[in-house]
Amino acid sequence: QSMLSWQRTAYHFQPKNSWMNDPNGPLFYKGWYHLFYQYNPDSAVWGLIRWGHAMSKDLIHWHHLPMAMVPDQWYDINGVWTGSATILPDDTLIMLYTGSTNESVQVQNLAYPAEPDDPFLTNWLKYPGNPVLVPPPGVGFKDFRDPTTAWQSSDGSWKITIGSKLNTTGISLVYKTKDFKTYDLMDGLLHAVPGTGMWECVDFYPVTVEDKGLGMSVKYVLKASLDDDKNDYYALGTYDPVSDSWTPDDPVLDVGIGLRYDYGKYYASKTFYDQNKERRILWGWISESDSEVADVQKGWASLQGIPRTVSFDNKTRTNILQWPVEEVESLRSNRKTFNNVTIKAGSIVPLDIGSATQLDITAEFEIDIAALGETNIEDDVEYKCSSSGGASGRGAMGPFGLLVLADGSLSEYTPVYFYLAKDSYGNIKTFFCADQSMSSTANDVGKFVNGSTVPVLAGEKFSMRILVDHSIVESFAQGGRTCITSRVYPTKAIYEKAKLYVFNNATEASVTASVTTWQMTSSAVIRSSSMLCVV
Numbered sequence: 001q002s003m004l005s006w007q008r009t010a011y012h013f014q015p016k017n018s019w020m021n022d023p024n025g026p027l028f029y030k031g032w033y034h035l036f037y038q039y040n041p042d043s044a045v046w047g048l049i050r051w052g053h054a055m056s057k058d059l060i061h062w063h064h065l066p067m068a069m070v071p072d073q074w075y076d077i078n079g080v081w082t083g084s085a086t087i088l089p090d091d092t093l094i095m096l097y098t099g100s101t102n103e104s105v106q107v108q109n110l111a112y113p114a115e116p117d118d119p120f121l122t123n124w125l126k127y128p129g130n131p132v133l134v135p136p137p138g139v140g141f142k143d144f145r146d147p148t149t150a151w152q153s154s155d156g157s158w159k160i161t162i163g164s165k166l167n168t169t170g171i172s173l174v175y176k177t178k179d180f181k182t183y184d185l186m187d188g189l190l191h192a193v194p195g196t197g198m199w200e201c202v203d204f205y206p207v208t209v210e211d212k213g214l215g216m217s218v219k220y221v222l223k224a225s226l227d228d229d230k231n232d233y234y235a236l237g238t239y240d241p242v243s244d245s246w247t248p249d250d251p252v253l254d255v256g257i258g259l260r261y262d263y264g265k266y267y268a269s270k271t272f273y274d275q276n277k278e279r280r281i282l283w284g285w286i287s288e289s290d291s292e293v294a295d296v297q298k299g300w301a302s303l304q305g306i307p308r309t310v311s312f313d314n315k316t317r318t319n320i321l322q323w324p325v326e327e328v329e330s331l332r333s334n335r336k337t338f339n340n341v342t343i344k345a346g347s348i349v350p351l352d353i354g355s356a357t358q359l360d361i362t363a364e365f366e367i368d369i370a371a372l373g374e375t376n377i378e379d380d381v382e383y384k385c386s387s388s389g390g391a392s393g394r395g396a397m398g399p400f401g402l403l404v405l406a407d408g409s410l411s412e413y414t415p416v417y418f419y420l421a422k423d424s425y426g427n428i429k430t431f432f433c434a435d436q437s438m439s440s441t442a443n444d445v446g447k448f449v450n451g452s453t454v455p456v457l458a459g460e461k462f463s464m465r466i467l468v469d470h471s472i473v474e475s476f477a478q479g480g481r482t483c484i485t486s487r488v489y490p491t492k493a494i495y496e497k498a499k500l501y502v503f504n505n506a507t508e509a510s511v512t513a514s515v516t517t518w519q520m521t522s523s524a525v526i527r528s529s530s531m532l533c534v535v
């Protein structure tokens with residue numbers, strides 16, 4: 001047991017050891033959820049990548065399985081990189097993935113289950129005709145990776161899209177295929193955004209929109225993982241299946257310049273349609289923000305976020321909603337409720353809940369804006385989570401929220417909070433932020449303040465949900481309109497020394513908070529007790 005062993009999570013997905021990155025080919029097949037992932041079993045840093053593999057009945061309790069694919073062919077000998085699954089109408093399972101060849105060229109390869117009747121999907125066959133796609137003329141050998149799940153055209157053929165770049169313009173190419181072995185490159189691009197650089201792990205999927213009085217329609221989400229700044233950006237738009245092009249609803253909120261899935265650590269994500277529960281589920285890779293030395297010392301690096309359902313926000317109509325899958329609630333126990341706690345400006349109130357390292361928290365806040373004289377509310381057109389002093393930067397109406405993973409002397413704590421500021425039109429704008437600057441007394445860890453604005457509609461309270469699991473804090477505002485994932489490395493606020501507080505650091509406004517907490521049971525137990533752990 002290393003001295004850093006407390007950082008290991010209790011209910012997030014992690015391999016038993018070593019390095020993990022992107023989620024790959026998530027799917028539901030013959031009663032089981034499968035997750036494959038970029039895996040380097042040799043050490044806790046990125047290296048020669050294989051496909052790790054695990055399966056689960058509920059997306060929370062996982063059985064580790066043998067590696068699904070390893071570099072053993074000239075076309076993937078430098079790495080079995082990211083890919084996606086497609087389940088055809090007759091249940092045939094198709095896997096497309098990027099191989100890094102013997103010459104480090106990025107090519108796309110086809111694989112399929114060796115025994116399609118095996119619900120464990122243990123053995124995989126690589127198509128003897130691989131690679132099925134090589135970089136087209138004009139595309140760099142190292143700028144062609146991460147094929148999406150395929151979607152079907154009206155003529156029965158299939159299309160996929162693959163991210164790339166042309167100079168500094170991020171692009172997504174579209175290919176058409178009938179058999180997943182031979183492909184035609186379409187003339188146009190699905191989309192392109194100048195200045196966004198290489199698009200990794202493109203994702204493209206429909207979301208259902210409720211049209212008042214008119215029934216349902218669909219919009220399409222396009223997501224790109226920007227290699228240059230390691231964040232996942234999405235936009236809502238429309239898809240024209242004839243030209244195979246996608247157009248954003250709002251060009252100001254285009255891919256790579258507008259909305260992010262998450263304003264903390266969240267990258268190389270991928271969704272899949274869960275035909276079991278008829279929902280779309282998002283997986284995202286959450287890397288460390290400590291040092292590589294610490295990762296090697298603890299013997300592992302990276303987590304997957306708790307899978308999130310993704311849906312269109314029919315209220316704002318400008319964003320998606322992301323919410324932890326309901327199955328995570330099966331880990332809840334020992335519920336504690338604190339109703340209508342008044343927190344005066346500039347005060348902190350402890351919530352007596354026992355150990356606070358494995359928690360699910362929901363909280364609602366009300367603020368009496370009318371009671372504040374108009375003159376007391378300052379214009380704050382410049383406010384930004386990242387540069388406005390974090391939780392210690394005070395305004396008339398914020399910050400207020402929770403301090404998670406705090407020790408009793410408040411030498412370590414992670415504030416997750418709202419901050420209200422007036423924009424240039426005099427309208428109140430709400431920010432949702434998470435501040436890592438006081439999370440750890442260690443000096444080799446990231447101490448960012450992350451966050452963004454969050455839409456709060458008339459009549460809504462300010463609401464947040466937070467999942468705390470030792471070294472990760474996942475925060476969701478207003479039902480999942482804005483999300484922030486933080487990696488935190490407390491040295492004092494660990495195990496039974498970790499506590500929870502509600503705080504209001506506003507200079508004027510008094511806040512009323514209602515908070516519910518649950519202890520979260522470890523899901524990890526199954527990792528060591530199950531007969532299915534054959535690794």
Ligand code: DQQ
Nearest residue numbers: 038049081082145200268
């Ligand atoms: N990780 C994979 C690539 C992908 C990148 C390699 C994103 O396929 O583009 O491990 O993190």
